[in-house]
Amino acid sequence: MDMTKKYYINNMFWGYFMMLVMVYLNYNDHTIEGVLILTLSIPSAIFFPFSKILIEKFALKYTTEKFWNTGLFINTPAKHGGVALYHLFCFIFSIPFSAIYLALHFAKK
Numbered sequence: 001m002d003m004t005k006k007y008y009i010n011n012m013f014w015g016y017f018m019m020l021v022m023v024y025l026n027y028n029d030h031t032i033e034g035v036l037i038l039t040l041s042i043p044s045a046i047f048f049p050f051s052k053i054l055i056e057k058f059a060l061k062y063t064t065e066k067f068w069n070t071g072l073f074i075n076t077p078a079k080h081g082g083v084a085l086y087h088l089f090c091f092i093f094s095i096p097f098s099a100i101y102l103a104l105h106f107a108k109k
Contacts, residue, residue: 015048047098051090054101
C-alpha cells in the first residue's frame, strides 16, 4: 500500500472535516492556545492521509486485514466510536507521523 492520488483524495475528507470543527470551536478564541490550535489544524488536515497510511501500514505489518474485520472489530455501532477515535488520533498526530512517513518513503529511494 503506497500513497496514491486516489488514496489521498479518498481519505482527505476527515482531515478537513476535523479542521473545520477546530475552526468552528476556536473561531472567537483569541488566546494563544486558540490561535495555536487553528494554526496547527491546517497542516494536520493536509497531512492527515499520510498519518493514516503510516498507521495502517504499521498495523497490517503485524496483523492481517481479517483481524480488523472480525471479533471486536465487526461492524457494530460500537465500532463506529472506535473509528472516530482512530481518526481523531490520526488528526492529532498527523504532523509527526507524516514526517516519519515521508522520511521512510525518501529513505527507500
